[in-house]
Amino acid sequence: MSPLTLDFLEKLPKTDLHCHLDGSLRLRSILEMAEQQKVALPAADEERLAKLIFPGAECKSLEDYLKAFDITLAVLQEEEALHRAAFELAEDAAQENVRYLEVRYAPVLHLRRGLKLTNVVEAVLSGLREAKRRYGIRYGVILCGIRTISAESSVRMAELCVAYKHKEAFQLILNNNVNCTAHAGEAYGPESIAQAIHYCGAHRIGHGVRLRENGDLLNYVNDHRIPLEVCISSNVQTRAVSDFASHPLPFYYNYGLRVTINTDNRLVTNTTVSKELLLAHQHYGFSLDDLKEVIVAGFKSAFLPYREKADVLKEINKELDQFQLPANGQTAQLPPREVVQGGVTTAGGLSPATESTPSPVMSEPRSSTPVSHG
Numbered sequence: 001m002s003p004l005t006l007d008f009l010e011k012l013p014k015t016d017l018h019c020h021l022d023g024s025l026r027l028r029s030i031l032e033m034a035e036q037q038k039v040a041l042p043a044a045d046e047e048r049l050a051k052l053i054f055p056g057a058e059c060k061s062l063e064d065y066l067k068a069f070d071i072t073l074a075v076l077q078e079e080e081a082l083h084r085a086a087f088e089l090a091e092d093a094a095q096e097n098v099r100y101l102e103v104r105y106a107p108v109l110h111l112r113r114g115l116k117l118t119n120v121v122e123a124v125l126s127g128l129r130e131a132k133r134r135y136g137i138r139y140g141v142i143l144c145g146i147r148t149i150s151a152e153s154s155v156r157m158a159e160l161c162v163a164y165k166h167k168e169a170f171q172l173i174l175n176n177n178v179n180c181t182a183h184a185g186e187a188y189g190p191e192s193i194a195q196a197i198h199y200c201g202a203h204r205i206g207h208g209v210r211l212r213e214n215g216d217l218l219n220y221v222n223d224h225r226i227p228l229e230v231c232i233s234s235n236v237q238t239r240a241v242s243d244f245a246s247h248p249l250p251f252y253y254n255y256g257l258r259v260t261i262n263t264d265n266r267l268v269t270n271t272t273v274s275k276e277l278l279l280a281h282q283h284y285g286f287s288l289d290d291l292k293e294v295i296v297a298g299f300k301s302a303f304l305p306y307r308e309k310a311d312v313l314k315e316i317n318k319e320l321d322q323f324q325l326p327a328n329g330q331t332a333q334l335p336p337r338e339v340v341q342g343g344v345t346t347a348g349g350l351s352p353a354t355e356s357t358p359s360p361v362m363s364e365p366r367s368s369t370p371v372s373h374g
């Protein structure tokens with residue numbers, strides 16, 4: 001048995017940079033929210049709801065996969081529900097020691113029952129703030145414009161972002177069209193990735209499954225250290241790849257691309273970052289050192305101001321050093337973990353970094369502008 005167990009991986013500090021709010025609710029919460037809001041759902045208990053939401057073997061396409069969102073969006077039209085969904089998502093992430101979470105959603109999808117865009121944004125931020133206060137989890141928000149709705153709505157997203165940028169001090173990120181482009185990157189091929197980079201100024205690429213079809217672009221992405229937000233299970237479920245064996249992750253990683261591992265949708269895909277890391281180990285033979293490298297790539301790719309990111313990286317590198325596999329034992333060795341009250345979670349007795357000298361692992365400076373495209 002491999003010593004790299006789910007339990008071990010859950011203890012590693014990690015990021016989740018590609019995670020949709022409306023795909024990451026708890027089943028129980030959907031039922032409770034529906035009851036409170038008097039919304040009729042196609043199933044009245046967790047078991048039957050799960051069947052409708054988890055794509056499993058029946059999922060034939062991205063369209064099929066997206067059906068689950070009809071259910072989740074039906075209960076995400078009120079401030080209280082948005083607050084709760086955001087809080088619980090961050091809480092679930094903190095449970096598996098995600099230390100930095102970027103939550104993405106399209107505010108225009110939450111206006112069906114009279115909320116204003118600002119109400120939606122405030123509600124999600126207040127849920128995340130509460131989770132940060134309680135668990136110390138850092139977060140960012142990516143506002144998605146949806147290309148198929150209207151260009152106008154994307155412009156409104158841009159205004160919203162600029163307004164909140166000043167208020168929230170770098171906790172809000174604009175993802176103008178690129179979220180769509182990123183998802184299109186699977187269906188429409190590498191030209192959509194080129195568009196995302198060259199026309200939209202994308203700083204990261206969602207999925208990037210079809211990047212391998214264009215060698216020039218692949219090298220461009222590599223040379224510029226543009227991170228890929230890989231979501232293994234989701235790619236298999238949406239049929240972006242036909243099975244685990246044909247996923248390009250091991251090729252990208254071995255080639256030297258900056259890959260990060262993410263959930264996409266914690267509920268709909270029925271996953272966690274730890275489970276995705278375990279898949280990388282089981283299917284592609286990623287060792288603990290490989291996984292640590294991917295985790296560090298996640299922190300390097302965070303949409304955080306440079307100085308803050310340097311501090312976080314220094315802390316995370318020290319912490320990761322403490323996780324070692326025994327030479328021939330059955331279980332992995334874990335450092336003690338302690339949670340410090342007051343907003344900062346540390347492990348192994350580390351104190352939060354205050355020194356602002358960039359860590360040697362930071363390979364390049366990055367703009368601290370929060371207007372980024374994921």
Ligand SMILES: [Zn+2]
Pocket residue numbers: 018020183206264
């Ligand atoms: Zn996605």
